[in-house]
Amino acid sequence: MSILDNFAVPGQVAIVTGAGRGLGAATAVALAEAGADVLISARTAEQLEVVAEQVRATGRRAVVVPADLSDLDAVAGLAQTAFDEFGRLDTIVNNVGGTFPRAFMDTSPRFLTEAFNFNVATAHALTRAAVPLMLKSPDGQQSVVTISSMMGRTADRGYVAYGTAKAALAHWTRLAAADLAPRIRVNGIYVGSIMTSALEFVAGQPEMMNQMETRTPLGRVGDPDDIAAAVLYLASAAGKYVTGKLVEVDGGIQEPNLSLGMPDVVG
Incomplete structure (x- = not known):
């Protein structure tokens, strides 16, 4: 048996949320x-169908579930749908999330709560619904992967909602790993600057791109496949001795690499 065989997941079943584009799409195809x-699953059916065709081109099956994944009942329902369609459930990739930056005084308690719900409660709802179904598989290779952000471990202006939610998601990952060991592994990824639609506004502005690249030790913005590869490691037997960990896939950054230029608070 080759070491490369440990990165294969033949016959397994995965759920990927936020899979219409970007990190979720790349992860679904990689798996x-x-x-x-x-x-x-994601909100836009047309985007999901494009990804589904890429999945099917590999010879694997794809089930498309358009849904508003901020609805906790909807996101939890994905677990039973996957089990009903495929007869087993092995991997959950909690990718749905995100929150727009806002100045501190523009961040209402409601906005903060919504950020927490969209980034943390969604992951909990889906994973909680999935656990009883994952435990039906006898091979002990079941895993959960969460997609956090480097803003969950660093600080900059404008990210009090997003960064707080992603930090909470990271610690949820550690706590869930303790609760679900040894049967189900739970790990996460601190994602750095990845060229997805969320960074399109930067891509068209050379000064901002230069700032982001020069402040990244590896000198470039990441690609969605950089994250997909890390997900595959954590979800496969290659990562079978890893749980409760957050892998930093961020080009080596130790502090934010793009200033939003938020002004000082004035009275």
């Missing part, structure tokens, strides 16, 4: 290429 059937 399919490694042998998994995939349920993908």
Whole structure:
């Protein structure tokens, strides 16, 4: 047996949320290429169908579930749908999330609560619904991967809602790992600056791109496949001795690499 075989997930079943584009889409295709059937969900059906065709091109099955994943009942329901469609459930990738930056005084308690719900409560709702179904699989290779952010471990102006939610998601990952060991591994990724639609506004502004790249030790913005590869490691037997950990896939940054130029608070 080759060490490379540990990165394969033949016959397994994964759910990837926020899979219509960006990190979720790349992750769904990577898991399919490694042998998994995939349920993908996001708000926009047309985007999901494009990703589903890429999954099917690998020879694996894809189930498309358009849904508003801020609805906790909807996101929890994905677990049973996947089990009903495929007969098993092995991997959950909690990718849905995100929150726009806002100045501190523009961040209402409601906005903070919504950020927490969208980034943390969604992951909890889906994982909680999935656990009883994952435990039905006998091989002990079940895993959960959460997508956090480097803003969950660093600080800059404008991220009090987003950064707080992603920090909470990271610690939820550690706590869930303790609760679900040894049967289900739970790990996460601190994601750095990745060229997805969220950074399109930066891509068209050379000065901002230069700032982001020069402040990143590896000198470039990441690619969605950089994250997908890390997810595959954590979800496969290659990561079978890893749980409760957050992997930093961020080009080596130790502090934010793009200033939003938020002004000082004045009275």
